[in-house]
Amino acid sequence: MIGAGRLDATGAAYFDGDSPIGQPVGLRLSEDGQTLLIELADRVIAWQVTDVRSIDDFAGKGDSMLRMRRDPVARLFTPNPFVRRALPHLTRRAPPAGRGRLAMWAGAAVCAVFVQIAVLVPFLADQLADYIPLKGERALGDATFEQIKSALADNEYLPLQTCENAEGLAALTQMQNKLTASLELEQELRVFVLDHPMINAFALPGGYVVFFRGLIEAAQAPEEVAAVFGHEIGHVVSRDPTRHALRSAGSIGVLGLMFGDFAGGAVVLFLAERLIDAQYSQGAEAAADTFAYDVLHDAQIEPAALGDMFQRLKDEHGETEGIVAHFLSHPSLDARIQAARDASDRDTQVAPVLDAEAWAALQNICK
Amino acid sequence: MSAQIQGRYHGKGEPLFWLYIKTALLTMVKLGIYRFWAKTRIRKYIWSATSANEDSFEYTGTGLEKFLGFLVAIVILAIYLGIVQMVLFFAGLNLFMDPETASGADIVRQVAAIYITLFAVMPLLLFAQYRARRYKMARTRWRGIRFGMENAAWGYVWRAIGHYFLTLITLGILAPRASFYLEKYMTDRTWYGDARFEQDGKWTALYPAMKHLFIGAGFIIVGVALAALFEAIVAAILLSIVGYIWMIVGAVYYRVQAFNYLTAHKVLDDKIGFYSEVKTSTVIFTYIVGILIIGAVSSIAFTALFVVGFVGAFVTGMSFEASLSGSMVGAVALAIFGVVGYIAILLTLGALSLVIIVQPIIAHLVDGVQVHGAEHLDDITQRSADLGADAEGFADALDIGGAI
Numbered sequence: 001m002i003g004a005g006r007l008d009a010t011g012a013a014y015f016d017g018d019s020p021i022g023q024p025v026g027l028r029l030s031e032d033g034q035t036l037l038i039e040l041a042d043r044v045i046a047w048q049v050t051d052v053r054s055i056d057d058f059a060g061k062g063d064s065m066l067r068m069r070r071d072p073v074a075r076l077f078t079p080n081p082f083v084r085r086a087l088p089h090l091t092r093r094a095p096p097a098g099r100g101r102l103a104m105w106a107g108a109a110v111c112a113v114f115v116q117i118a119v120l121v122p123f124l125a126d127q128l129a130d131y132i133p134l135k136g137e138r139a140l141g142d143a144t145f146e147q148i149k150s151a152l153a154d155n156e157y158l159p160l161q162t163c164e165n166a167e168g169l170a171a172l173t174q175m176q177n178k179l180t181a182s183l184e185l186e187q188e189l190r191v192f193v194l195d196h197p198m199i200n201a202f203a204l205p206g207g208y209v210v211f212f213r214g215l216i217e218a219a220q221a222p223e224e225v226a227a228v229f230g231h232e233i234g235h236v237v238s239r240d241p242t243r244h245a246l247r248s249a250g251s252i253g254v255l256g257l258m259f260g261d262f263a264g265g266a267v268v269l270f271l272a273e274r275l276i277d278a279q280y281s282q283g284a285e286a287a288a289d290t291f292a293y294d295v296l297h298d299a300q301i302e303p304a305a306l307g308d309m310f311q312r313l314k315d316e317h318g319e320t321e322g323i324v325a326h327f328l329s330h331p332s333l334d335a336r337i338q339a340a341r342d343a344s345d346r347d348t349q350v351a352p353v354l355d356a357e358a359w360a361a362l363q364n365i366c367k
Numbered sequence: 368m369s370a371q372i373q374g375r376y377h378g379k380g381e382p383l384f385w386l387y388i389k390t391a392l393l394t395m396v397k398l399g400i401y402r403f404w405a406k407t408r409i410r411k412y413i414w415s416a417t418s419a420n421e422d423s424f425e426y427t428g429t430g431l432e433k434f435l436g437f438l439v440a441i442v443i444l445a446i447y448l449g450i451v452q453m454v455l456f457f458a459g460l461n462l463f464m465d466p467e468t469a470s471g472a473d474i475v476r477q478v479a480a481i482y483i484t485l486f487a488v489m490p491l492l493l494f495a496q497y498r499a500r501r502y503k504m505a506r507t508r509w510r511g512i513r514f515g516m517e518n519a520a521w522g523y524v525w526r527a528i529g530h531y532f533l534t535l536i537t538l539g540i541l542a543p544r545a546s547f548y549l550e551k552y553m554t555d556r557t558w559y560g561d562a563r564f565e566q567d568g569k570w571t572a573l574y575p576a577m578k579h580l581f582i583g584a585g586f587i588i589v590g591v592a593l594a595a596l597f598e599a600i601v602a603a604i605l606l607s608i609v610g611y612i613w614m615i616v617g618a619v620y621y622r623v624q625a626f627n628y629l630t631a632h633k634v635l636d637d638k639i640g641f642y643s644e645v646k647t648s649t650v651i652f653t654y655i656v657g658i659l660i661i662g663a664v665s666s667i668a669f670t671a672l673f674v675v676g677f678v679g680a681f682v683t684g685m686s687f688e689a690s691l692s693g694s695m696v697g698a699v700a701l702a703i704f705g706v707v708g709y710i711a712i713l714l715t716l717g718a719l720s721l722v723i724i725v726q727p728i729i730a731h732l733v734d735g736v737q738v739h740g741a742e743h744l745d746d747i748t749q750r751s752a753d754l755g756a757d758a759e760g761f762a763d764a765l766d767i768g769g770a771i
Contacts, residue, residue: 013422015511018749020560022422022510055425057386057408059378059416065425073749075425075511106431109438116442250445 005029008080014038014045017073025076029086036087038076045074054090069094117251125246129239134187134206137242141206144245145192148210152196163193163213168365171358175226178353179233182298189236195366201228203235205242213366219309222354222362223296227306230295234288289336293343300351307340374736376729378416380722386412387718395710403437404430413726414507417733420741428506436502444491451487490524497523497553504557505752515750517556526552539580543573543625550629559635560747568632576624579617586610616651623647630736636747640739649731657724665716672708676701 006028013022026039029049036052038045047068055065055075062081068074084090132140149159163169176191187207199214209232211225219225235241293303354362390405407430414426501516508514530545547570554566590606593599623645630643679701738744 017511019745020510020512020747021745055411055415057411057415058423059382059412060423065415065423072752073511073513077422105435109435109442112442113438116445120446 005031005033007083007086009078010080012076012078012080012083014040015073015075015077017071017075022077027078027083033086047076049087050089052087052089053092053094054084054087056091064090066090121250122247125243125250128246129243132242132246137239138187138206140242140245141190141204141208144204145208145210148204149194152194152198161195163195163366165361165365165367167358167361168193168363171354171362172365174358175222175229175353175362178299179226179230179295183233183237183295185237187236189233193365201232203232203241205239205245207236208241209233209236216363216365221305222352222359223301223305224309225362226299226301226353227292227296227303227309230292230299231288231306233295234291235284237291238284238287240284240288286336286339289339290343293340297343299353301353302350303343304341307337310337310340369739370741372420372738372741374733374738375418375421376416376733377418378413378726378730380726383409383412383726384718384722387721388714391714391717400434401430403433406430407433409721413729417729419509419736419738422510425508426506427508428502440495447491448484448488451484490528493524493527494520496527500553509559510744511749512560512747513750513752515558516553517558519552519556523549523552543577544570546570546625547573547629554629554633558750560750562636562639562747565634565637566629566632567634568628573625573628576621576628577617579620580614581617583610583612583614583617586613616647619651620647623650626732636743638740638743642737642739643732644735645732646735650728653727653731654724657720657727660723661716661719664719665712668712668715672705672712676705676708679704 006026009025009027012025012027014025015022023040028037028039029035030037030046034049036047036049038047051069053067053069055067058065063077063079064081064084066076066078066083066087146159149162153160172191172193176189180189185207189207189209191209191211193211193213193216196212197214198212199218201209201211201215203209209229211228215228216225219228289306292306296303296305386409390401390408394401394405407426407428410426410428414424417424497520501518501520504514504516527545527549530541530549534540534542534545547566547568551566554564557564586606587610590603590610593606594603624647627643627645630641633641635641
């Protein structure tokens with residue numbers, strides 16, 4: 001007859017963790033039910049019931065492999081499912097020993113990933129942007145431009161069209177020539193207008209400057225378009241888009257690795273979206289503004305046009321819409337408007353950038 | 368009198384199927400991070416279902432270890448790859464190229480850049496291979512005693528590059544030499560408790576296992592010769608197809624026979640021997656039947672999903688036609704149904720391939736292994752724990768290591 005607290009130990013075996021020999025055991029619970037007594041041939045081992053755990057995801061119905069929290073190697077195998085009932089703590093969590101070491105590693109690893117995204121990737125991207133050959137940059141821009149055109153289209157089979165009205169294009173070229181007359185550009189500009197109502201403009205690697213139809217229609221005067229134009233040329237000249245593309249690709253690559261790359265093809269799309277709404281660093285924006293003032297000054301346009309454009313669009317659209325989101329989301333907005341006005345203090349010989357006829361043609365470039 | 372132990376696999380399809388589904392769902396909910404824990408749990412199941420002399424194996428790895436190792440690995444990988452790319456840019460090679468406007472020389476440069484990048488990753492891939500095996504060994508126990516491997520991954524990297532280079536320039540003739548010596552390098556550094564494994568045998572003994580590869584290659588050579596000498600194009604194409612398929616089967620045959628030979632010539636502690644009788648036909652049959660079943664299930668399931676979705680769209684379209692908001696509710700419900708159905712099907716297919724292909728092949732492998740001289744096992748004692756913190760991070764980051 002099985003005595004008080006005695007458990008059926010048929011087929012059970014104890015492995016002490018020192019030698020690969022399964023020892024037959026007797027199993028008994030102490031009178032207070034708090035201790036599991038493992039009776040070996042030559043000694044009795046006592047496991048606190050609160051410390052006994054079972055190995056999870058164990059194959060074999062009814063079988064259990066038990067361990068004791070404070071002993072990393074000893075194991076007790078039992079094929080008797082009733083033993084489990086006497087041990088209510090089997091599936092409690094049991095943090096492994098050496099938690100401090102693990103926590104240290106976890107902290108270090110998370111920091112390393114953070115440093116990588118915040119410091120290393122931007123650093124590498126900045127270095128790369130200076131070394132990437134113009135041809136490669138252009139190919140990157142071509143690919144991204146195509147991506148953007150399909151990403152913004154309503155119909156996936158019909159990418160967004162560029163506006164091709166001949167007179168409008170002529171007016172745009174006229175404006176471009178005026179702005180770039182005093183510049184020596186490393187790479188040829190490629191200027192496009194996309195048939196889309198968004199009030200926005202952006203630059204891409206490889207000399208791309210792209211306006212949306214919405215921006216040209218919203219502008220009150222050709223000088224305002226010219227001001228935005230100058231700003232984007234500033235980004236092109238300092239290669240901000242290339243830097244940004246490499247940075248995003250690097251960060252997304254690291255994040256994609258982390259999350260198992262389950263996003264797959266979505267990465268490219270995401271990259272394209274990020275470029276349209278590219279938030280360059282404040283320094284890069286300020287540099288592009290300063291660049292624009294000079295360009296405008298040389299093209300006989302009041303640099304304040306840039307500030308006027310900001311101010312009016314801010315008044316009309318609030319802080320969060322279209323161009324506002326693009327140009328004006330920086331806290332230094334008022335400073336930028338002020339800077340544009342200050343830049344106008346020098347004696348700029350003012351001449352209209354486009355005549356009324358050309359301006360009308362530009363506004364109708366998508367018709 | 369030599370005691371003999373028989374390997375036995377007693378895992379079942381059903382619990383493993385649901386374990387896969389459960390962990391895969393958790394992986395989706397936790398944005399992919401849980402995949403380290405998921406793989407660990409599946410390994411725990413498979414290890415514990417593997418037994419020798421009724422004592423099952425135990426996998427003591429943890430998901431956290433794998434996750435940390437992975438974080439460390441991606442930091443190193445990113446720095447390394449970043450530097451490689453910078454050097455390439457510096458040399459005028461880069462990966463961005465518009466195929467429509469690129470000249471021939473551009474394309475050659477781009478292909479060169481891709482191969483240099485791949486080649487630069489090669490040492491890390493080999494490093495990862497060794498480290499992954501070492502991690503698995505260090506986290507495997509039988510009868511409470513740990514397995515383990517020495518910290519010798521870089522030695523493996525240089526040897527493997529040398530062996531693979533030799534294999535490449537001899538058009539695969541020296542492949543058995545590579546597989547033998549690389550396996551020997553790893554086996555000779557593997558321990559069970561305080562006992563060391565050793566790889567005996569000769570590399571030339573692997574040549575019989577290559578026979579079907581040679582026959583397949585022979586078909587292709589004859590085919591090419593026919594085309595060149597007699598312009599017998601149809602015969603040449605037929606022979607090449609036969610040769611190609613023959614070589615695929617031959618590759619499986621080689622791996623299986625090499626495994627049998629290498630296992631049979633492993634010795635533990637100078638006294639304990641092994642024997643393996645894996646059958647190529649069983650492996651290939653399991654694989655083909657599995658692929659056919661999964662293919663059939665997936666086409667039926669996707670067709671059913673499409674039909675139900677189509678009928679659903681029709682019905683909701685009819686009944687909710689009157690109100691716009693009503694049809695919106697219908698459309699949203701349909702979209703949710705479609706996404707959930709799609710995910711459910713993908714998960715089921717993944718679980719099926721684990722349960723009807725991977726697990727049966729593992730079972731066949733384990734059931735075919737015997738241990739001789741098992742009475743000497745009792746003399747072995749425990750080894751100290753291998754606390755390597757990087758787990759198999761590189762293998763995870765570079766996505767090698769296959770199913771398990």
